[in-house]
Amino acid sequence: KSSMEDLTMNKHRTFHSELYDEMYKEASGDDTREDFWRKQAEKVHWDRFPETILDDSNAPFFKWYPDGMINICYNAIDRHVVEGRGDQDALIWDSAYTKSTKKFTFSEVQDRVSRLAKILVNTFEV
Structure with a gap:
């Protein structure tokens, strides 16, 4: 094995x-x-x-x-988009309380992380 x-x-x-x-x-x-x-x-x-x-x-x-x-963000998200898996689910939120489910693809997560990074840089000079 x-x-x-x-x-x-x-x-x-x-x-x-x-x-x-x-x-x-x-x-x-x-x-x-x-x-x-x-x-x-x-x-x-x-x-x-x-x-x-x-x-x-x-x-x-x-x-x-x-x-x-190592770049953790690249390994967790970006490389999956680069390797052609951008449309695959990266995160799945399943709420037992609200009985709702929300899915985010690798491309969607990459976009949201990028927008957040820009806000941190522009607002807080991080």
Whole structure:
């Protein structure tokens, strides 16, 4: 097994699979931890890929990817638009109270975030 699709959820909403156990062991093992988290870091876009995965020189105040630079907004929203998924749902708000649902596509979220950023820059010089 080698993909997240192999994970299954039981009735208690916890994951059970050999893959999960294998991933946990690799992610937390002293000899395998950095390689595991380097592979995970390769799955997202970095402006500057980190050379250091874990800085444990000041334990227990660990620093993950301390010399890397990442744009969370790009990874969460923009890259989906760039990769042609702008019309797919990015956020779904489902209110049990009002019994209403509102969906926002990646393109809509990108537009709203952009407008908010402009307001912050123009109004508060952020």
